[in-house]
Amino acid sequence: MSFDVDYDYDRPDKPEEACGVFGVYAPGHDVSKLTYFGLHALQHRGQESAGIAVGDGDTIITYKDMGLVPQVFNEKNLACLIGDVAIGHTRYSTTGSSHWENAQPIYKAFREGSIALAHNGNLTNTKELRTMLSKNGQRFRSTSDSEVIASLIASFADKGIEGAIIETMKQLEGAYSVAIMTESQLFAIRDPYGIRPFAIGKLGKNFAVASESCALNIIDADYMRDVNPGELVIIDENGLRSVQAVEPKKLSLCIFEFIYFARPDTRLFDRLLYSARETMGVELAKEAPADADLVIGVPDSGVPAAIGYSQQSGLPYREGLVKNRYIGRTFIQPTQTVRQAGIKLKLNPLCEVIRDKRIVVVDDSIVRGNTSKKLVEMLRGVGAREVHMRVSSPPTKWPCFYGIDTADRGQLIAANNEIEEIRQFIGADSLGYLSIEGLVKSTENVRENFCLACFDGVYPIDVPDDLKITKMMLEEEESKING
Template sequence: MFELGEDKPKEECGVLGIYAPTQEVARLTYYGLYALQHRGQESAGIAVSDGLSINVHKGMGLVSEVFSDSVVDCLKGKMSIGHVRYSPTGSGLPANAQPLVVHYQKGMMALAHNGSITNALELREELGKNGAVFQTTIDSEVIINLITRYRKKSLEDSLVKTMRDLRGAYALVILAEDKVIGLRDPHGVRPLCIGRMREGYCLASESCVLDITGAEFVRDVAPGEIVVIDEEGLHSYRGYSKLERRSCAFEYIHIARPDSTIDQLSVSESRRRMGVELAREYPLDVDLVIAVPDSGTASALGYATTLGIPFGDGIIKNRYIHRTFIRPTQEMREVDVRLKLNANASVLKDKRIVMVDDSIIQGTTSSKLVAMVRNAGAKEVHFLISSPPVAYPCFYGIDTVKPEKLIANQLDIEGIQEFVGADSLHYISKEGLLRALGTDCVCLACFDGVYPIPI
């Protein structure tokens, strides 16, 4: 029923903007993209402005593959934006790499986008009827076409008008010849924060970037807000009436780096509290708690500490397998999981195990991991998940799979337990997740099918 595939939603994208006229902005952006690499591994790019024109370098691959020292040294300027991207199926093309750069009547502009525009096809058709020509297949180009179409007076005014047309989730950084702009969708689904530098500012998808660039965290960009950074400093505009915030819950569960803070919530602390809630809901009698590294680790530690059960490194991750790795042939697909994760038999032998992971998407990798832990000598394997069942696809910038490929859309928990081969399977409740996050201002659409933005 289910094909072999990743048991995780694909990462989305990461965006970064820097205004620092006295510093090497391209190199700072290059370092910042390393800190965002977990958000996208298919393409990377940097656009730089010297105040008169915009220069861009981008390509397919990891940051380390797209940029060299000599390339970074050639990107001279006072301000910059950067992007790392994971592309949905069918759009992993060089032309779709960002930032997108355009020449238009008012000058030049570059744009980098994290998220997904749910009415992009409708807008693309309308723009096409009015003579717009598209060079890519991505919704980000729809955004940049709207901005240029509305650019009669100020760029800020055209952004306000553009936001009124867009539906969906987005965090944008925009580079004009003389300014850097950041904006966030009215529900604040996708993250974007502000950092203050020695002379200037930084905008980033995650606060972990700020330490790399030497910036001090100021605040998150508010839902519906437009932030403009130029030679006079930082200015804020209300681009859209603020709606009820709906930060993506999966940022805290899986996507974001543990050392980030999003909308005043610590990612690592949120994950630890998910483990605490799992312990309250399912206090199992076992010998050892292990994690599926890395995103299950904080929750596993929270579970183990709450119940006073030892925590061990039962599964070891190979940290040198990445996007460019050539996957095994069809005949060797069983090797695929073991190349990335391997059971530590000396820790697992003759133990009753709780194994904690953050999510199950298709179930295939989970079943391999349960079998791996059993084969390493575990007497029992109880599988705990720090998110509710993912039963609905995401339309807001995280690439999950079609509903029929989501195992929780097809099977009940008992059926999933049988599929993965665990002695028991327990998901955190939706209420437990909200308690762990300490807020109900989050998007839970992939769990309950209630989409806050029309799709």
């Protein structure tokens, strides 16, 4: 067996989402406040920086900073963001490190006007595009691929804003859901594979777009539909219209949106994710039953599947772990004191529920294995007689290059180890995963509509070898920095 067993407190044992995107066109409304509320609903998709850009017909004003949405914005700075159209962004860095220069929205001024841009996803041809733009005189302030998209649009500005966006989409490879605004218009684009979600909502006579439908709900916008793969949506004083800017490819929505990333009150493929996750637990109980006394879920994302497991198995469901809901993403350096506190800073066991019981613990995924190991140790430490770990997704064996921050393959515990070896490492009495077939069945959709690359290694978009190598080098460098 070969394991990376160093517990890195500041990196959870989960895949980590890239970003949340929101946009609204609503003359006569307080668009900055609407965007603030939308970003609040998307906070789970990125906790490193937040920003809002507003257009009043003549100018674009952008405000962004490092931190959570309520830390960045207050009544005073929101009151300065006045206009008819706005976009917002919450960021978790995948391409480009966590610095202010990489915070979004990205603002770009050029001879014909200006734009602001908010991007969720990851391009796979950033290097080539950046080199081409640099040779043509474009200068970059950040290291993010999002600025590359903005610079491409600027380079085609003589074609008009719609033509510039269409030409840009023809150049882009990889995953992207992007909200773009001028001083008076809102645009939404999505890559031809539809890897990252992007929803459209109607707010009276106006419109909004968001990474998840839950962000539309919070502003009382009615969900209409998703931005289609390869589509350009234009929203302005004439209403909403769309252009099929690039030919759609095989639909490949990231399956981890169903498992973990999106909020349980979000709908994808007209399926409420809470219900889908309950069904994952039902299928998991069928595939990996356990002789136990009760079922608990790892909050929050493991709870619906745990309830489903309980319903199917007949074992009682109890709340056995309490989550500290105010910790957020810590920026405290992982000193020895913090390492010793470890998982207890985020989860605390209910000893009376667990003591002397044979427990089924349901979680949504295991990436590196370190948190699962700590969790099992903690449960045994408070008196659990047996700990049976169940995972409501298949083993994560392959890294993502489309906007999800998974470790390189050498750090994925399931990439080089069998299930029994993983069980021994985390210290559980038994370990069971949901199959790909059971997972897809839970979505009430078909396998062909999803990207399952993290489970089966089949990437819908070719990944250049140099991108794979660069990702590995970045991971190694980050590991050195974190000690």
